[in-house]
Structure formats: C-alpha cells, structure tokens
Amino acid sequence: MSTRASQGVDGEAQKKKKTWTDGAGRREGLWWTRCQEESARKNTRTREHYPRVQRLPVSVRVFFARYYKSVLGRETFNIGPMLTRPKSRGSIRLRSSDPRDSPLIDPNFLSHPDDVRTFIRGIKFVLAIANTSALRIRFDATFHDQVLPGCEEHVYGSDAYWACYTRHMAQTTYHPVGTCKMAPPSDPSGVVDHRLKQVSALSIIWKVIDTI
Secondary structure (H helix, E strand, C coil), X not given: CECHHHHCCCHHHHHHCCCCCCCCCXXXXXXXXXXXXXXXXXXXXXXCCCCCEEEEEECCCCCCHHHHHHHCCCCECEEEEEECCCCCCCEEECCCCCCCCCCEEECCCCCCHHHHHXXXXXXXXXXXXXXXXXXXXXXXXXXXXXXXXXXXXXXXCCHHHHHHHHHHHCCCCCCCCCCCCECCCCCCCCCECCCCCECHHHHHHHHHHHCC
C-alpha cells in the first residue's frame, strides 16, 4: 500500500505529520510501531471457535526489489495474512544413525489445498480493510497492484492469481512447531499411544540415543 505522501501531494504538510513509516528504524508518525507489535486474528469460517488467519501490520523496509521497485522511497505499509492452523503436514526424519547429523526436515508448505484457499480468504479480507474509508479516503492509500512476476498468466485479482501469489510470496515467520502424533501401534505415523508409551517412530530415535 502507498499513501498520498508517496505521490508528493501536500509534501510539506505530510513532512510535518508523518502518518506511515517505511522502515523499522524510523520513529515518526501516528502509526510508528515496532515490527509486528500489533496483530489481529480472524476466523474465516464462522462455525469454528478458533482463528485461521492472523494479520500483522508490518513496519519494515520494503523488499523483493523487482516487484516493489515502483514504490521504493514512498511511504508504505504492509499487512500480512498469516496461516495459524495449517493442514499441510511435513516430516522430520533421521539422516543417519549418527546422532550428530542434522535431521532431514521437509516442511511441505502449502501441500494441502485448504491452506491456499485460507490464504486467499485472508488476502481478500486484508484488501477489504485497505479499502475502508479510514484508509482509502482519509489517507488516500492505494494498493500496489503490479502483477507479480510469474503470475502473469492469471487474471489479476482472481482466485487463481492469488493462489499463484501465495505460492510465490508465502514464507515462514520463523516460529516452527511440531507435535508427536498419538495413535495406536497399527498407525505407522504414530509416535506414542494413548498411555504415552512409545510406538515404532519414537523407538527408532531412542535406539539412536542409546548408542551415545
């Protein structure tokens, strides 16, 4: 998004009243904030009792030079939808019997189609926020609508376009987590049973530890 200040309108007045920031190092304006200091969560499906998407107003330096080149140097802000309950499942496997070897980690991002669909709903909600009178009229905020390189074959703004956008632009926010599945011994993906006793997957790890 960009604001009136980025277009040079009322430059002197805007200089005195900085409303948006384009970098975490600047401490000016009504909306100055540390990176990800505020966030909002929304349930994209009304029947559920937990949020599926988290949005973060991010005040950091603009990146991805090829895509954002036209707004470099302007007053901008970003709102990032974040997937909080992904259905995609990755894996962590032993690389070898040597406990000093790093594990083989495959996050398998966006392998479940519902994750992409949830991102699309989150993007549309963010666009609706940016289209409110508080931002569109009061601050003359406009969306950076340049077509993302690699997604030119899709109609801009369509679900297919936002799906392509998601697969190109989605990234980890460095809060990886994992769980050990509780399952009966007949389930090959189980780690512990209902009494928290080891199943085959965990016993493999324990055997490696026992060799230390």
